[in-house]
Amino acid sequence: MSWKSPENILYTKTDEWILIDEQTATIGITDYAQDQLSDIVYVELPTIGDNFKAKDIFATVESVKAAADVNMPVDGLITEVNNSIEDEPELINSDPYEQAWFVKIDISNQEQTKNLMNATEYIEYCKSRSS
Amino acid sequence: MSYIPHTDADRKTMLEACNTKSIADLFSMIPEQHRFPDLDLPSPLSELEILQELQELSESNANTTHYPCFLGAGAYYHFIPSLINHMLLRGENLTAYTPYQPEISQGTLQTMFEFQSMISALTGMEVANSSHYDGATSTAEAIIMAVNHFRGKRTKIIVSPTVHPQYRQVINTYTKGMGLTVLGEENLQADTDDLITQLDDNTAIFIIQSPNFLGTVEDIEGIKNAVHDMGALLCVITNPISLGLFKPPGEYGADIVVGEGQPLGIPMSYGGPYLGFFATRQKYVRKMSGRLVGETVDKRGKRGYVLTLTPREQHIRRDKASSNICTNQGLMVTAATIYLSTMGKNGLKHLAELCYHKAHYAANKINELPGYSVINNQPFFNEFTVSCEKPVTELNKSLFDNYGLIGGYNLENDYPHLENHMLLAFTEMLSVDDIDSLVEALGAI
Amino acid sequence: MKNSEPTIYDISSPGRKGVNLPIPDVPIEDIPDDLLRKDLNLPELTQLDVIRHFQQLSQLNHSIDSGFYPLGSCTMKYNPRINEDAARMPGFLHSHPLQDINTIQGNLALMYELQELLKEIGGFKGVTLQPAAGAHGELTGIMMMRDYHLSRGDTARNKILIPDSAHGTNPASTTMSGLEVIEIPSDSRGNVDLDILKSKCGDDVVGLMITNPNTLGLFEEQIKEVVKIIHDCGGLIYGDGANMNALTGILRPGDIGFDVMHYNLHKTFSTPHGGGGPGSGPVGVSEKLVDFLPAPIITIIEEGDEDNPPLFGFTTPKHTIGRIKAFNGQFGVLVRAYTYIRIHGSSGLRSNSEHAVLNANYLRSKIEKTYNLPYKRACLHEFVVEGCWQEAPNIHALDISKRLMDFGFHPPTNYFPLIVREALMIEPTETESKETLDKFADVLLQIADEAKTDPQVLIEAPHNTPNARLDEVQAARQLVLCCRPAYLPEPEPMQT
Structure with missing residues (x-):
């Protein structure tokens, strides 16, 4: 099995990705995560202005067989949500890193980005779980 | 009596295949000192003997086919068209289980889908699930849904004191560990205006019953605005037969409509099994617990039905599920679906009218009796409250012993301010003669 | 749309009637206009239309009456028809739940006796008949355990330990009671891992919820040790009685220290x-x-004598958790279960479990060379195999x-328990004959063969x-979720 995992972003152990642009960031779930869930039929997103700590559940995704919580990689304030994935949750399966981002945030704690994995580390981590 | 097919020869072959000498050896892992306890149970009976014994027990009850029944209070004696029982007894309905495998469960699934459709139509709501255990647990599930809708951020629940007392008890039991504040029982005489003053932006849900426990049809228009102004959800508990005639709660702004489905073709059977119906707005569907059937197609393009939105449920979400419910009231849903199909739009309306007219005839007569007065000063459906001069237990004893009538519900245990008040219910099963005998008896006691 | 059964709305025709109600025998009373609904969208059909429709639908179901139903954990045994006649006796069927107790002694006597029978079968001191289903019983039991500790001032306890093989209802019931779930892994023999169990025990534990035999159909070999560990830390043991069909007359859970257990009358008692x-x-x-049981429970209010039966009535336990359901439980189901227990007596119930276990072990022995058995030991009333092969x-x-x-x-339960990959959980029950089991085993072996030689026939099945x-x-x-509104497009067929 191989999963896409772009080099320019960071990853969590709970299969979220985060693209950091100075004080702000974009967050979604990884190719590995969408593959494990299979056809995603529903996503529930937070509202703009919600504040979360790292590891807090900020969204939920459901396939017909499973439901998964989506966790914050770092502390942050929600500044934008991607409503298009609510209408077309299948985008999360087809394009998890571009069209199917979940939220944009203002990062509250830059230090926490040091705890995240890079693409190489994340690929290894995925392989270790699927063997 | 036994239903086991094994012959001695079968047992012998089967034990050999298992490499075991005796059946008892199959249980060698059970702690020996407790293995094969000597159960002190009555001796086994043949089918004939147990039927005779049950016949005797059953006949020692006073049943409503012999005693005109004026008792309602959440369960009602209605006519049930014969075909329903015949259809329920079909083995394909009776002995199927949860439709986990849709290819061989389309009968159950389509029946549940049609039930959802008819409950939506009846309540005026967009979606309905395929039932909870009963009206009381449906109401408790409405609270859980509202709390989930607000993601636990709103913690106040307002329950009108004229909600069925047993429903309120179930609500109190269910919510005890949930960190909620349930208001409404501090003052059992509170009216809706008093309740509205309790609303605030921490209120998740406002629950009202209409017709309420004392029989009155509530004026919900005003309440609706107050509830929605605070962003809270409005839950209306209702009697489904009343909806044959009355405006459905969906039309006056309810967010959740629940109630007891027993009047829809289900025998009273001393309190169960019944079904709790549950309907809501499409936008809340993913927060609704309970089994839900959706339409889809199969590989060949043929229409079919499946259980849907199951990731909300306990077998996937486990400790994060919105509720622990994992069944519905299956066969009772089938009964109600066949009932509503048979009654149809005109039958249900006619039935509701019969109940309405009989209750109003009785109310007018009882109001003329010295010492009795009907206290409902708003419209009512098939049930109303009478203030009496004597204790209700005394009246009911005399009604039963001297007139062969099952009297009304004694309200004073649940509502101390309603000492000597009786709740009377009327359905199509009571003839004008039955009602006249009640009036005559009340006048004479 | 291909020839699927039309919906009840599709076959409705305005003006048809399915019921003739009497004309009012009382004066007609005005009904205020503002109360009236404008329209009611229910179908209009004759009785024959209704019967044909639901008859057609029923034919689309698999049922116990139509064939073998080895759905693990669901105990799909023969449902004796006498139960149906019993529950429909007019005195039971047409009694109102709020009737004065003096007019309803038959019902109360039956319920009281059933409480006594269930106490004896499970080895317990008290029984409530109120819960409407297994999961509802779980909720009731967990609430009692919670309130037991609270009533003793032991307020720090908020955790329930649950093995990873448990039914999903166990953790869900725990959360609903406001408590926290701690999952305990299974060891290599399918038992609760004792070391981990010990490490999680402390003065924050309300108790353990355990299914025995567990969902693998295996008896917890160290059950007495498990009970001791939990009791030593002040916790209580909740038994999930879903699998009681393995143990009636074989072992009373109360005898080995279980504090609470729910019975599934629709499984064990047919x-x-x-x-x-x-x-x-x-x-x-x-x-x-006992003092925490839901209110009310059935009791003897006045003892009887030679000439008079006792007077049965209701009582409220001292520290009751309250009411869990309106009225008197699923009374009609109670009548059926009572009938079944009285027919069987002690010897019959034991024989049921014995043959349920014999059937499961026999079936296991016929397929275990072909279907991998992840935990290789004798099962009780059901067993779990892996539905997959490297080839x-x-x-x-x-x-x-x-x-x-x-x-x-009917297929076995799939994908449960979660700890076995590609799980197939098979429970034959005692009422199936050797011939049926042989036929089923032969088909399973044939399918295993097809999987390797002609997989497409399985994939397209x-x-x-x-x-x-279905998609x-x-x-x-x-x-x-309800009969298709006209504005929605016809659904597309599924891509294959």
Whole structure:
């Protein structure tokens, strides 16, 4: 099995990705995560202005067989949500890193980005779980 | 009596295949000192003997086919068209289980889908699930849904004191560990205006019953605005037969409509099994617990039905599920679906009218009796409250012993301010003669 | 749209009638206009239309009456028809739940006796008949355990330990009671891992919820040790009685220290499953919890004598958790279960469990060389195998299940318990004959063969059922939950 995992972003152990642009960031779930869930039929997103700590559940995704919580990689304030994935949750399966981002945030704690994995580390981590 | 097919020869072959000498050896892992306890149970009976014994027990009850029944209070004696029982007894309905495998469960699934459709139509709501255990647990599930809708951020629940007392008890039991504040029982005489003053932006849900426990049809228009102004959800508990005639709660702004489905073709059977119906707005569907059937197609393009939105449920979400419910009231849903199909739009309306007219005839007569007065000063459906001069237990004893009538519900245990008040219910099963005998008896006691 | 059964709305025709009600024999009373509904969208049909429709629908179901139903953990045994006649006796069927107790002694006597029978069968000191289903019984039991500790001022306890093989209802019931779930892994023999169990025990533990035999059909070999560990830390033991069909007359859970257990009357005691309900989940408790039972329970108010039977009535336990359901439980289900227990007596119940266990072990012995058994030891009333082979990489438990339908069998429970990959959980029950088990085993072996030689026949299965595989993704994405409103487009066929 191989999963896409772009080099320019960071990853969590709970299969979220985060693209950091100075004080702000974009967050979604990884190719590995969408593959494990299979056809995603529903996503529930937070509202703009919600504040979360790292590891807090900020969204939920459901396939017909499973439901998964989506966790914050770092502390942050929600500044934008991607409503298009609510209408077309299948985008999360087809394009998890571009069209199917979940939220944009203002990062509250830059230090926490040091705890995240890079693409190489994340690929290894995925392989270790699927063997 | 036994239903086991094994012959001695079968047992012998089967034990050999298992490499075991005796059946008892199959249980060698059970702690020996407790293995094969000597159960002190009555001796086994043949089918004939147990039927005779049950016949005797059953006949020692006073049943409503012999005693005109004026008792309602959440369960009602209605006519049930014969075909329903015949259809329920079909083995394909009776002995199927949860439709986990849709290819061989389309009968159950389509029946549940049609039930959802008819409950939506009846309540005026967009979606309905395929039932909870009963009206009381449906109401408790409405609270859980509202709390989930607000993601636990709103913690106040307002329950009108004229909600069925047993429903309120179930609500109190269910919510005890949930960190909620349930208001409404501090003052059992509170009216809706008093309740509205309790609303605030921490209120998740406002629950009202209409017709309420004392029989009155509530004026919900005003309440609706107050509830929605605070962003809270409005839950209306209702009697489904009343909806044959009355405006459905969906039309006056309810967010959740629940109630007891027993009047829809289900025998009273001393309190169960019944079904709790549950309907809501499409936008809340993913927060609704309970089994839900959706339409889809199969590989060949043929229409079919499946259980849907199951990731909300306990077998996937486990400790994060919105509720622990994992069944519905299956066969009772089938009964109600066949009932509503048979009654149809005109039958249900006619039935509701019969109940309405009989209750109003009785109310007018009882109001003329010295010492009795009907206290409902708003419209009512098939049930109303009478203030009496004597204790209700005394009246009911005399009604039963001297007139062969099952009297009304004694309200004073649940509502101390309603000492000597009786709740009377009327359905199509009571003839004008039955009602006249009640009036005559009340006048004479 | 291909020839599927039309919906009840499709066959409705304005003006048809299914019922003739009497004309009012009382004066007509004005009904205020503002109360009236404008329209009621219910179908209009004759009785024959209704019967044909639901008759057609019923033919699309598999049921116990139509064939073998080895659905693990559901105990799909024969449902004796005498139960139906018993529950429909007019004195039971037409009694109102709020009638004065003096007019309803038959019902109360039956309920009292059933409480006593269940106490004896489970080895408990008290029983409530109120819970409406197994999961409802769990909720009741967990609430009692919680309140027991609270009433003793032991307020720090908020955790329930649950093995990873448990039914999903166990953790869900725990959360609903406001408590926290701690999952305990299973060891290599399918038992609770004792070391981990010990490490999680402390003065924050409300108790353990355990299914025995567990969902693998295996008896917890160290059950007495497990009970001791939990009791030593001040916790209580909750037994999930889903698998009690393995143990009636064999072992009383109360005797080995279980404090609470729910019975599934619709499993162990043969009441019909009805397409998903009604169930009934009475709960038995040890001495410690008798005062916490839901209110009311049935008791003797006045002892009888030679000439008079006792007077039965209601009582409220001192520290009751309250009421868990309106009225008197699923009374009609209680009548059925009572009938069944009285027919069997002690010897009959024991014989049921013995033959349920014999059937499961026999079936296991016939297929275990072909279907991998992850925990290799004797089972009780059910067992779990893996529905997958290295030689058939594209075949899943689901494919085996769907293929079984072509032979007229209901598939086993799939994908549960979660700790076995591609799980197939098989529970034959005692009322199936050796011939049926042989036929089922032969078909399972044939399917295993097909999986390796002709996998497509499994992947495309079922072939002979009313519907082929259904598109669950579409159902969830384009929610249609009631008869199709006209504005929605016809759904597209599923891509294969």
